[in-house]
Amino acid sequence: MPVRRTSLARPVLEVAPALLGLVLRRTTDEGTVAVRITEVEAYDGPNDPGSHSYRGQTARNAVMFGPPGYLYVYFTYGMHFCMNISAGPPGQPSAVLFRAGEIVEGLDLARTRRGAGRTGKPIPDRDLARGPARLCVALGINREENGADLLSRTSPIQLLPGTPFTGDPLTGPRVGLREAADRPWRFWIPGDPSVSPYKPHVPKRRQAGASPS
DNA sequence: TGGGCGATTGGCT
């Protein structure tokens, strides 16, 4: 059984760390892959300049404005998908980004989906879902899964109790954000090898001859 | 309506 929807209808800063250790499980014609969540980030709606919902509802971010427990998938950098779960009390367009996890079922299918680099070296297991875009590839998530219900018994994509994480999560700044980069709203399981490396936002270099500093 | 830039990744120096 998936987790209960009421458990996600709380402030997103409470929900996010509580997702650590839970399992995302997806079944398709190809088979099943399940991932134990090891790293997440909270996005707190209109109070959060780093959130896609900060400037109000659009076609892209509509799922964040709906009820908790639904998949918000967005496309970025012209090639990657990232997945969130909508969360928060009614009226709060909040979400939690799944940043990394450990494959706990369907290792072979996850490896196949992730492929091999040009060098042909196999991808280490810990890297299969290490990073938000890699996690989506491992689970086979793309634009078509946007809006899926993660908490339905009959859904092909479910959020399950999994192996609870009972310790204290570590917290730190969110990865790659320009706005509100100081808020420590990233949560991860201490010492887990699948946690993604932290990268601060790097402003794009302006063209040569542009404004002096 | 045009264009800058992003909740990233992998390959190369």
Added chain:
DNA sequence: GCCAATCGCCCAC
């Protein structure tokens, strides 16, 4: 560590 890939969103014009 540096940088290209690649496209759709969204705001400024």
